[in-house]
Amino acid sequence: MEISVFRGSTVGYKNIIKACCSQDFSIYEEHKDYLVCVVADGHSMERFKYSHIGAKLACQAVLDISKKYSLDKDSDVFIDDLKNGEIQRQIKYIWRELVYNDFYKRNYRAYKIDYILYGTTLTFLIVLKEKIIFFNLGDGNVLMKLHDKYEFIFEDNNYKIVNSLAHENCQEKMQYKILDKYEYIRLVLFTDGFINCFNTYSELNLELDKTFELLNKNVFIKLELENSYKKHLNNLSRYGSYDDISVIFVENTCIKNGKE
Numbered sequence: 475m476e477i478s479v480f481r482g483s484t485v486g487y488k489n490i491i492k493a494c495c496s497q498d499f500s501i502y503e504e505h506k507d508y509l510v511c512v513v514a515d516g517h518s519m520e521r522f523k524y525s526h527i528g529a530k531l532a533c534q535a536v537l538d539i540s541k542k543y544s545l546d547k548d549s550d551v552f553i554d555d556l557k558n559g560e561i562q563r564q565i566k567y568i569w570r571e572l573v574y575n576d577f578y579k580r581n582y583r584a585y586k587i588d589y590i591l592y593g594t595t596l597t598f599l600i601v602l603k604e605k606i607i608f609f610n611l612g613d614g615n616v617l618m619k620l621h622d623k624y625e626f627i628f629e630d631n632n633y634k635i636v637n638s639l640a641h642e643n644c645q646e647k648m649q650y651k652i653l654d655k656y657e658y659i660r661l662v663l664f665t666d667g668f669i670n671c672f673n674t675y676s677e678l679n680l681e682l683d684k685t686f687e688l689l690n691k692n693v694f695i696k697l698e699l700e701n702s703y704k705k706h707l708n709n710l711s712r713y714g715s716y717d718d719i720s721v722i723f724v725e726n727t728c729i730k731n732g733k734e
Contacts, residue, residue, distance in 0.1 A: 500665075663724070
């Protein structure tokens with residue numbers, strides 16, 4: 475699969491001040507015929523003591539589930555299970571199993587587990603040969619460039635109370651979309667700490683286009699971007715959202731390499 479991926483993350487300014495780690499986690503796995511990208515944003519505040527671990531375990535759950543299906547050969551089974559709610563059920567219960575095991579590694583069995591301690595959002599995308607699958611729970615999102623403009627995949631994901639894997643009814647709040655794969659794609663997957671750094675759509679559009687443009691330059695400029703991007707995200711957080719940032723850029727490389 476001729477796809478290029480670039481991932482960036484940083485600890486938010488508010489957590490640097492508190493000498494805390496990032497509550498975000500992001501990861502991607504690239505295979506011959508499919509790509510999985512995942513970001514999760516553990517909730518802030520002392521109530522969510524292990525949310526940074528919850529975010530990591532949410533990403534692990536997605537990767538574990540994706541490996542159970544033959545996405546490189548027959549993705550229809552995965553898509554059918556997503557449509558009938560089976561994937562959503564697996565995400566909830568595999569995450570809870572991982573959280574359960576982690577909690578009792580840290581605490582005596584006498585303590586009753588409270589999943590809210592690990593509360594997190596979850597956003598992922600899977601690029602297949604002919605389809606792209608998008609999934610979201612919470613205030614993360616995906617931007618896709620279509621017709622020279624970036625469009626949000628999920629339009630109605632902002633709520634007064636952020637949807638969380640820790641909620642008992644989280645399956646009901648999970649969103650997904652399945653789109654045909656375009657010959658040329660630009661996708662940006664992110665936690666809310668990234669999008670909240672920009673005051674206007676124009677600022678955001680400029681930021682994304684500039685990053686993709688640098689990634690398409692020669693290997694030396696791309697390496698320079700990789701080395702400086704964390705500092706850039708630090709500045710975005712400090713003067714923008716103050717929040718942890720996780721972002722993954724995905725682009726189809728076959729067009730730009732002249733292999734239509």
